[in-house]
Amino acid sequence: MQDEPIVEAESALRAAMLAGDITALDALLDDGLCFTDQAGNRLSKADDLAAHRSRRLELKTIDLVGPTDIRRWGDCATVCVAVDLAGFFDRESFFGRFAYSRVWHERDGRWRVVLAHCSPLPATG
Numbered sequence: 001m002q003d004e005p006i007v008e009a010e011s012a013l014r015a016a017m018l019a020g021d022i023t024a025l026d027a028l029l030d031d032g033l034c035f036t037d038q039a040g041n042r043l044s045k046a047d048d049l050a051a052h053r054s055r056r057l058e059l060k061t062i063d064l065v066g067p068t069d070i071r072r073w074g075d076c077a078t079v080c081v082a083v084d085l086a087g088f089f090d091r092e093s094f095f096g097r098f099a100y101s102r103v104w105h106e107r108d109g110r111w112r113v114v115l116a117h118c119s120p121l122p123a124t125g
Helices: 004-019 022-028 045-053
Strands: 029-036 057-073 076-089 092-107 110-120
Touching: 004 022, 004 057, 004 076, 004 092, 004 110, 022 029, 022 045, 022 110, 029 045
Parallel strands: 029 110
Antiparallel strands: 057 076, 076 092, 092 110
16 A cells, blocks of 8 residues: 555654654654644754653644545655644643644655644534
8 A cells, every 4th residue: 555654654653742752753753844833833853852852742642533634746745634632731731633734755765754734623512
């Protein structure tokens, strides 16, 4: 299946985020990563790793909501997914539904996130 490497990379990313696994995150995020968070802030790979390393960000759940849309073009792939996300940021608990878009790039046989964006979704009733 053409999408299997991307599905596996997404699963590994989710597991690393939940575990706060800096080594795994370092391997999955490209050095040139640009991540736009839900507030519109642009973060680098170093920023993202620092948030996990310091435990400023602790994720407890990342539950997929609805289908995952994967599109692949050669050595690049896009992923669009919605998740229910819960955890702690600056020791304050949070819960929300978010849409994530990621661009993965394969280089030297490894897939890494090069670009990501997060947007809050309205609460469902």
